[in-house]
Amino acid sequence: xxxxxxxxxxxxxxxxxxxxxxxxxxxxxxxxxxxxxxxxxxxxxxxxxxxxxxxxxxxxxxxxxxxxxxxxxxxxxxxxxxxxxxxxxxxxxxxxxxxxxxxxxxxxxxxxxxxxxxxxxxxxxxxxxxxxxxxxxxxxxxxxxxxxxxxxxxxxxxxxxxxxxxxxxxxxxxxxxxxxxxxxxxxxxxxxxxxxxxxxxxxxxxxxxxxxxxxxxxxxxxxxxxxxxxxxxxxxxxxxxxxxxxxxxxxxxxxxxxxxxxxxxxxxxxxxxxxxxxxxxxxxxxxxxxxxxxxxxxxxxxxxxxxxx
Amino acid sequence: xxxxxxxxxxxxxxxxxxxxxxxxxxxxxxxxxxxxxxxxxxxxxxxxxxxxxxxxxxxxxxxxxxxxxxxxxxxxxxxxxxxxxxxxxxxxxxxxxxxxxxxxxxxxxxxxxxxxxxxxxxxxxxxxxxxxxxxxxxxxxxx
Ligand SMILES: [Zn+2]
Numbered sequence: 001x002x003x004x005x006x007x008x009x010x011x012x013x014x015x016x017x018x019x020x021x022x023x024x025x026x027x028x029x030x031x032x033x034x035x036x037x038x039x040x041x042x043x044x045x046x047x048x049x050x051x052x053x054x055x056x057x058x059x060x061x062x063x064x065x066x067x068x069x070x071x072x073x074x075x076x077x078x079x080x081x082x083x084x085x086x087x088x089x090x091x092x093x094x095x096x097x098x099x100x101x102x103x104x105x106x107x108x109x110x111x112x113x114x115x116x117x118x119x120x121x122x123x124x125x126x127x128x129x130x131x132x133x134x135x136x137x138x139x140x141x142x143x144x145x146x147x148x149x150x151x152x153x154x155x156x157x158x159x160x161x162x163x164x165x166x167x168x169x170x171x172x173x174x175x176x177x178x179x180x181x182x183x184x185x186x187x188x189x190x191x192x193x194x195x196x197x198x199x200x201x202x203x204x205x206x207x208x209x210x211x212x213x214x215x216x217x218x219x220x221x222x223x224x225x226x227x228x229x230x231x232x233x234x235x236x237x238x239x240x241x242x243x244x245x246x247x248x249x250x251x252x253x254x255x256x257x258x259x260x261x262x263x264x265x266x267x268x269x270x271x272x273x274x275x276x277x278x279x280x281x282x283x284x285x286x287x288x289x290x291x292x293x294x295x296x297x298x299x300x301x302x303x304x305x306x307x308x309x
Numbered sequence: 310x311x312x313x314x315x316x317x318x319x320x321x322x323x324x325x326x327x328x329x330x331x332x333x334x335x336x337x338x339x340x341x342x343x344x345x346x347x348x349x350x351x352x353x354x355x356x357x358x359x360x361x362x363x364x365x366x367x368x369x370x371x372x373x374x375x376x377x378x379x380x381x382x383x384x385x386x387x388x389x390x391x392x393x394x395x396x397x398x399x400x401x402x403x404x405x406x407x408x409x410x411x412x413x414x415x416x417x418x419x420x421x422x423x424x425x426x427x428x429x430x431x432x433x434x435x436x437x438x439x440x441x442x443x444x445x446x447x448x449x450x451x452x
Contacts, residue, residue, distance in 0.1 A: 087421055109417040109442025113424055128415050130443060 003305030006115040010136040010169040025298035039068035045098035046072030049105040062296035088117040121303040136169040138292035151178040158185040159227035182208040250274040321386040322363040330361025416443035
């Protein structure tokens with residue numbers, strides 16, 4: 001049962017619960033009209049303690065498309081929070097007005113604190129560099145919708161694999177489905193942390209490969225998940241210059257890729273995907289944003305226990 | 310060597326890491342109880358080199374679970390009529406509240422002062438605990 005639950009960590013839900021959300025998300029994506037009144041009379045509160053326009057719009061659009069209403073703040077300066085109100089008091093008050101709450105907070109674990117004091121479902125919309133579970137759901141629905149499955153896939157993750165939590169969550173989530181393989185493309189300074197390799201990949205006997213250059217492996221991939229590599233993350237300038245182009249996807253590199261490979265990116269991108277790639281039919285990162293809204297619609301419905309016949 | 314009479318009834322907390330005895334003495338509030346109590350410090354020990362020992366006369370109902378966190382090597386003997394009736398070794402508790410503090414500056418506990426600091430055991434052998442809020446992992450030997 002997902003009704004009344006919180007979503008704080010991408011692993012809070014079992015695969016069958018996630019599948020339930022993805023199934024509904026898929027249905028919504030095919031026929032959004034049918035769900036336009038699903039949450040009529042319901043209110044979503046968006047509590048954004050730091051600005052994140054993209055994520056907030058996605059949640060607000062999701063609720064509005066379900067026929068619900070939205071209240072909230074987009075930065076703490078303008079609210080009672082600025083006067084020093086505790087998270088516990090804020091959520092207890094909000095729970096009197098709204099049916100479900102979304103929280104973005106710079107401190108790790110803040111949404112968990114809110115959940116402890118909340119009588120309504122709380123969704124973590126990013127807590128510092130800690131967790132961002134609806135991004136993971138977005139990635140899963142995108143993959144499932146575009147590839148038709150979450151199994152038997154070779155997933156290439158490219159860029160900063162050390163600090164990117166999105167990447168870690170996606171590896172954990174995709175590891176729960178059968179027969180997936182990972183190709184981890186990053187400079188050696190930005191490799192996936194050991195605990196992911198040991199506790200997720202090796203522990204579950206999942207095949208993976210670590211490489212430095214995208215060109216060498218792009219032909220094997222069903223999915224290419226791009227992330228940003230920041231210059232500051234390199235230890236020396238020489239390495240940066242030697243490798244920087246390996247982490248920028250352009251038309252030339254795409255020549256070696258499968259026809260049905262899909263390119264994903266959590267957005268916003270900076271320069272890691274050349275603009276010329278946007279017109280390629282394999283570029284799916286804007287569509288991914290759309291699936292992000294659909295999966296949030298599904299999540300809201302499930303947590304509220306709303307159904308449409 | 311300094312000797313202290315063995316007790317008839319009570320508890321002996323043994324194999325305390327040298328130096329930790331006085332801290333435990335205070336944590337358990339032994340400076341405030343009526344019974345006869347003694348703290349032995351820097352006693353020679355085969356296993357530890359040096360150790361501390363605490364003996365408490367006539368009292369058996371003190372909550373000692375906190376000791377496992379401080380030092381899992383500690384042993385406890387419950388004594389009745391000069392005979393050891395129970396020897397306890399510590400198991401690290403699965404969940405501890407307000408004993409450890411999260412030191413991660415990015416953790417929500419750094420700003421919301423009213424919440425309990427809660428940790429869950431992740432690795433018994435290594436003595437690793439994870440903060441319930443930020444997932445930061447701490448090893449007991451470092452805290
Ligand atoms: Zn913490």
